[in-house]
Amino acid sequence: MAQDRVEAVERALTILDVFDAPQERFTLADLASATGFYKSTLLRLLGSLERYDYVQRGSDGRYQLGHSPVRLARRHPPGRQLAAWIQPALDALAEHSGETAALLEVAAGRAECLLVAMPGVALRHELRPGEHWLLGDPRSPALDFAGGIMVCQALDTVLESRALWLSLSGPAGRLQPPEAAARLNAAVGDLTRSPASRQVAAPEAR
Template identity: 65%
Template sequence: MAQDRVEAVERALTVLEAFDSPQEHFTLADLAQATGFYKSTLLRLLGSLERHDYVQRGGDGRWRLGGTPSRLARRHAPSRQLATRIQPLLDRLTAETGETAALLEMQPGIAECRLVALPDADLRHDLRPGQRWEIGTEEDPRPPLPGGTMECRALGGDPDFPSLWLTLSGPASRLSPQRACRALESALARLHETEETTP
């Protein structure tokens, strides 16, 4: 109801909604155009959101989502169930290969990293949950990776929900496509075995 509205909260939520876009980084002018707010108003709202890590400001002055939205999303029941089922698989895949294992979610025009396991190596594909990028086709969620290799395999799922992809990535000098594919196929086989034996 109208009397329950808090104007500052409504404005802050409007700013956050502007980040629901394939675009990953936004200038202040981009956000002003998307929200209709004056830049001075936006700076105050962004300052509060930044303090709670809902948004982050890069060295170039552009804004992107911070870590809090992804952290809160993981508290959602389906996300917790997904993490319980997939994260151990990613951890094992990284331990066995020494490379970055991740679960990606496909949405129209974009891919997003949902879960990740990172190797203890200086040279690695440094993915983070919540990281997003534009994609050219619904059949390939991979980001541009100069000097790197990423292979992916789709997980079966409900066609009414975004598709999920298991990936393995790392420096091309260390991870061949053939080795990545073998590791992914083995991981998928283990996942299917686990699901078949789970009541």
């Protein structure tokens, strides 16, 4: 109904709809062309969207999606199915390796920790869901941190629509990359063969 409409909200949502496209980063002129809004109007709306991390503005002035849409998307039932499928594997990895195990997602040049399991030892890598960092290497989301190492293995054989990785991280003197890689490869294989993988993949593919 017309009386239920809030024009500023609808304009902000119109801007967000532009990002549902193969192109990931947009200039102000691109957004003006796509929405039909004046640049002055766009700047005000983008300022609010940026404050709440729905969009991010790069050093070159181009805009891309922020982390809030991803965070909210994880509240959708497929996100809970993904957690129910992956978390037991992370718990097992942390218990058997003695290191921090995590599920990472890569998007827009950043890696974000979605799920984590930490070992019951004092000296460990303290990683929390929601932590994110810029990619240092486009081939891997591994975090470079002082005194430690992270080893990653892609989970792209299951959910092609999302760039998901498993990781093990811990003190550099204790975590051995070949052993960590072998454990991660085995975990990815187990997850891929699990019936739960098909239950998670089906909703994600919609």
